[in-house]
Amino acid sequence: MAPLLNWYDFDPFHDLYHWLDKHVESWVVYLVAAVIGSAGILTFVGLGALVNVWLERRLIGRIQVRRGPNRVGPFGLVQPVADAIKLIQKEVLQPDAADSRLFNLPPIIVFIPAMLTFAVFAWAPDLVLANLDAGVLYLLAISSITALAIFIAGWSSNNKYALLGAMRVIAMMISYEVPMVMCFLAPVLLAGTMSVAGLVQWQQHHFLLAAFVPMSVLIYGLSATAELNRTPADIAEAESEIVAGYHTEYSGMKFGLFYAVELINSLAVSGIMASLFFGGWWLFGVEKVIPAWIIFILKIYFFYFGLIWLRGTLPRFRIDQLMGLAWKMLLPLALINVAVIATEVLIWQEADLGGWVLAPYAVVNIALTAALVVVFFRIVTARFYRLPTRVILVRDIQVPALPAPASSALRPPTPLPQ
Amino acid sequence: MTELRTPPYVVNIGPQHPSTHGVFRVKATLDGERIIDAEMVLGYLHRSMEKLAEERTFTQNIPFTDRMDYLAAMTGNLGYCLAVEKLAGIEVPERAQYLRVIFAELQRIASHCMANGTFVNDCGAWQTPLMYMFRERERILDLFEMTCGARLTTNYMRIGGVSFDVPDEFYPAVNSLMAEMPDRIAEYEGLTLDNEILLARARDIGVLRPDVAINSSATGPLLRGSGIAWDVRKADPYCVYDRMEFDIPIGRNGDCFDRFIVRMEEMRQSVRIIKQALEQLPAGPVNVPLPLALKPPPGEAYARIESPKGELGFYLVSDGGPTPYRWHVRSPSYINLTVLKDMVVGLSIADAIVSLGSIDINVGEIDR
Amino acid sequence: MIKIEDVLVVGGLLFAIGLYVALSRRNAVGILMGVELMLNSVNLNLIGFAKLTEAPRPIDGQVFAIFVITVAAAEAAVALALAVSVYRYRQSIDVDKLDLLKW
């Protein structure tokens, strides 16, 4: 088995690295590693975008009691290719009054953060393209670039719907960055590192962070849908309201790029979720049997499935409700979360307790999260359950006595002239 | 957002917009996202039906009624045929009357499925509720197809009865559908009514006060959602509705959500009516022989029915000739739409779309 | 080889550009942009010093940069709020037209 395991464990790359390290300058090693790693990530992302098109359409079809694409190739598997060919063939329109220099930029810019996110993921124990010291902060920083690209798209289209979409994105991004930073703080505090690989390693030694910081998982899950513009937070491209939001004026492959980036970003967010809270490549020792990177990809797709499920299930929030959710619900919860975790870490370190203390922490945190979420949820939704959600049934016509209409409505009949 | 004044700007919602349910335009003046003025612009689908009808015989005019509310062709046919029968004094056989009730109610279920599905779509769901409701609408359309050969523009009701009797395979199909339907409706309700996001989007949005509703002569689920128990089937029974037992669902608050749940419950009541009608369905002819060129005596007639959208009225004037002298439609979509401006001013775009969806308009009927 | 002089040249150029922008814009937001450029050039120098000169605790330069960024964020928020409120009263954020204190 061992030689078979070798090639897909990427061990030859390790050997290559060590061999290069002995023979050439360090920056050449760095360059080679960067090129190979980027190529690998680009391959994964490119394939992922294609797979996701099929997966998303197929699964949404399942959710919606229909079949989804099933004509092109077996199970419709070649459908993404057909889609891409169609999009490439379409005419790329550009509005006359668009800011043409800016108009062509966003489809390219949105790709940058989507791709960059994958650089810090730990795909396997020693397989990190860029093990950044401030990896978590890096994830947050580059995610803000997406919103800028979307803003440029909305602004340069010179379309009112697009501008509305862009304004919504900017407002939403500012709001959701705050709870997101806060919810990342908790695992960072607990693990004592900001590197994504470090967080995964910590989880390998202890347990899934999701058990200790369940609140962060919830907050990140919600913020991520907002960050991704997927339902229930797809207000930036809300089809029924502002047509297609910021990409209303993009057609052909320019739209295709936006579409692909949305799918890639979904993968990226799933990857963040998997690495930060659900152990990355680590899975209770299974990673010794199955290559770790396969476990990681499976985890990514598990959370991606969750995103598809959400999209197939939920209606959309209104923009002010979404803002309210961020500021009034997620931010207080995140602050409470950080306070609790900080206290726990303090007790853990000051009292010099062993690793066993994490077990009661997990219990306490899960219970606290459940209680807080239920309480907040009750408070927020009480307004909607003020009235029953079922109708009144009456047997017969009954028109209630109404307040007398305004004087102009009822005039005495004018007598006919004699 | 309202305090921070931004320059107001005008957004044309429509005529090409995913949520205007056809080609119709709301010229909305926005302050940020808030609508400070809204102006409906109609007429993009105007086909001059009322004038064209004056050049055609009474029978030839039936297909026009299909194409008014193309999502509820049966009720359009029915209203027109009732008016002509009233004008010409034609007695309709009893079996035809029952069949009319059955198909009108099936059409109501189909139309409400569409209305509620698109309403949840307008609230931002990604087609899922619509697809669920289409599943049953599809089966109803299959019933139409096996009876009269058409699914959408049925042209089924004829003056003096209906065009065809139902085939034998109709009964098992309709019975199984009606047996399933309450569960299906419960499924829709389970999927939507307790969804907090839907509640947040539709509760207290687009509230139509009962007095405003009456003063603006709103009808149908729009009026009933505002808490007024008014139904033409009860108030002025036509066909055999007086023999049917059913309840009128009314809302409490008059908001978008109330209209939504009123439609949900109306589907259930329609199932009840269909079950009763199927039980009571007598044998006999389904239409009466009529001359090819029907010449009603000079006079006028107004017949009204409860279409899925509201009170659908046909006002016909005959001068004794083979063509109507005047052919006028009181279309519920058009009159219900007039309250939209009162509803949406002060709301955000998102709410305006939800309010529009909750009125359940059909542009074919608005513009005629 | 990057030495501290290289960083200082870049920082100096950036500062000069920021100064020019801050002094020559008529638009309040434009002035703010110039100020931000200047603050950034200062940060660049601080970080350059942290990396490339001898210091008892080299990280201090980066800590200073963090403080500068904090202050810049606060300053930007207040300045933009000022711009918006000035715009509300005067329908302009052209600083040349804000001459109420001139007589």
Next chain:
Amino acid sequence: MTGIDDTAVVIAFWVMAVVTIGSALMVATVHDLIHAVLFLILSFVGIAGLYITLSADFVAMVQILIYAGAISVLMLFSILLTPRSARDNAGVSYSAPIASVAILVAVVLIYAGLSTDWAYASNGFTSTAREIGNALLDPYALPFEVASVLLVVAMVGAIVLVRPTHEAGGTPLGEGEQF
């Protein structure tokens, strides 16, 4: 070690420097204010790149997060809140003397930088995030707290400034002003 002599880093430094200075120049010269802000963002990103070459990766992330993600977005917001007529990036009429002053300042700064005898070093940082954290909470605890107070004050101040007063509900916008 008197500087950074890793070839890749040197190349990266100069590329980033050119990007930064170039886009800063564009900020000074483009006509549309929105374009100016976008070039400013590019300049901020370039500076973040410079930080990384100077092994300040934490500060670089903060730079992108705060400057590119927050401050410039605020700028875009406040530009969009003003009507289109106020969105030019025009300079004042006496920009030539300002330019000469700026050039003078640049010359002085660069001369001062080049003529000083610096104590060259090339400090390595093991983990800047950790070191900065320790520095912030140990020797710089007081400034850190003060900074947080400053942020709160700035936030409250900004809210108070843009909150509408009731008597001066703001003069309505110019009639013809539209987006």
